[in-house]
């Protein structure tokens with residue numbers, strides 16, 4: 001796909017994998033909306049990317065993706081300003097260190113990592129459908145396999161048996177299940193969608209995580225991928241022509257990979273869609 005003048009939306013765009021995804025889109029001439037929660041961090045990232053790429057087609061839109069109110073406002077701003085969307089990369093994510101609920105009463109990891117991409121994508125679907133070859137790319141993780149162990153569709157918010165790793169794993173499993181279900185629901189449209197594991201990448205992700213996860217990231221950091229390498233599969237899935245036939249699939253290192261079996265279980269993915277719609281006020 002030639003990205004010149006394509007409209008791309010990237011969440012979590014000021015840091016790590018998201019920032020490098022924006023850099024590559026900008027290098028290829030796309031107009032990129034950088035969705036960020038902190039104005040200062042967003043401005044710094046944008047200035048760096050404009051200076052490095054010489055491309056000025058970058059715009060910041062602020063939203064705290066933990067809050068559905070902010071996501072609705074963000075979607076409204078996007079749909080009022082643009083008449084279509086070519087690429088949406090749902091990249092923003094967190095690793096928490098304890099169970100916390102948002103002011104809207106939803107477990108925070110699920111809210112940011114799964115419900116935010118679910119709600120934002122749904123609110124932007126009409127605009128995505130207007131693009132001739134629209135892509136929705138959802139950044140998941142191999143840690144989804146931990147979420148798949150004893151997965152309980154009735155305990156998505158882990159009101160029982162919470163652990164930070166389990167919450168992260170469940171949310172990343174939801175990314176793959178959502179992608180699978182979205183592909184089914186949009187199969188007669190111009191939209192294709194993919195999920196991916198970016199590799200183990202040297203970023204800020206573990207900064208607010210448990211001490212164990214921080215320690216793992218600290219000790220493993222010299223062996224981890226650069227954020228640029230971590231962005232490669234997101235960019236590939238957003239732009240390659242030869243992936244369309246793999247609509248709805250999970251990727252690693254630019255290749256299709258088998259996720260945990262339940263991630264493609266049609267009955268469960270439909271149930272997850274319905275539960276997510278209820279939790280986000282879409283049903």
Ligand SMILES: NC(=O)c1ccc[n+]([C@@H]2O[C@H](COP(=O)([O-])OP(=O)(O)OC[C@H]3O[C@@H](n4cnc5c(N)ncnc54)[C@H](OP(=O)(O)O)[C@@H]3O)[C@@H](O)[C@H]2O)c1
Pocket residue numbers: 011012013014015016017018035036037038041063064065066091092093094112139140141142197198199200201202203204205206
């Ligand atoms: N790093 C890895 O090894 C790895 C492995 C597998 C999957 N992933 C996935 O890759 C994605 C990107 O993570 P990363 O490694 O690049 O980490 P990162 O450097 O921490 O980037 C995460 C981005 O998400 C943003 N974000 C977090 N909470 C937000 C909220 N409530 N509203 C809006 N934006 C929010 C952050 O903004 P702030 O800067 O303001 O916090 C930041 O821009 C995540 O989905 C993560 O699960 C990463």
